[in-house]
Amino acid sequence: MPDKNILVQSIKNKIKKFVKDRDWEQYHSPKNLSMSIAIEAAELMEIFQWITEEQSFKLNKKQRLELEDEVADIAVYLLNLCNVLDIDLSAAISRKMIKNKKKYPVNLAKGKMHKYTFYEGKK
Numbered sequence: 001m002p003d004k005n006i007l008v009q010s011i012k013n014k015i016k017k018f019v020k021d022r023d024w025e026q027y028h029s030p031k032n033l034s035m036s037i038a039i040e041a042a043e044l045m046e047i048f049q050w051i052t053e054e055q056s057f058k059l060n061k062k063q064r065l066e067l068e069d070e071v072a073d074i075a076v077y078l079l080n081l082c083n084v085l086d087i088d089l090s091a092a093i094s095r096k097m098i099k100n101k102k103k104y105p106v107n108l109a110k111g112k113m114h115k116y117t118f119y120e121g122k123k
Helices: 004-021 030-048 061-085 089-103
Strands: none
Touching (some): 004 061
């Protein structure tokens, strides 16, 4: 199985080429890309807006394809933001998961959905 960092970098390179070929770098500021991520996330939420939690696990084919498109749009904008700001996404995720382990200790957070502030001082 290929190294995950190589796969992420390969996708980032494809996105960078796509943007460059269209001369869109001029529009892809961190501000604009962050707003685009939020807009695409809202479009993702729209798919689930009027259905139950149970239905959200059983999307029809059309809904599933829309879902996959929105997830891809979010990922493309996120990876493009990483390109623009030279962020190593794999390293950033690894660092964040270390922080999350501290914020959400298994012995306190398992099976619960509280915000991390609920666990502060209880560790």
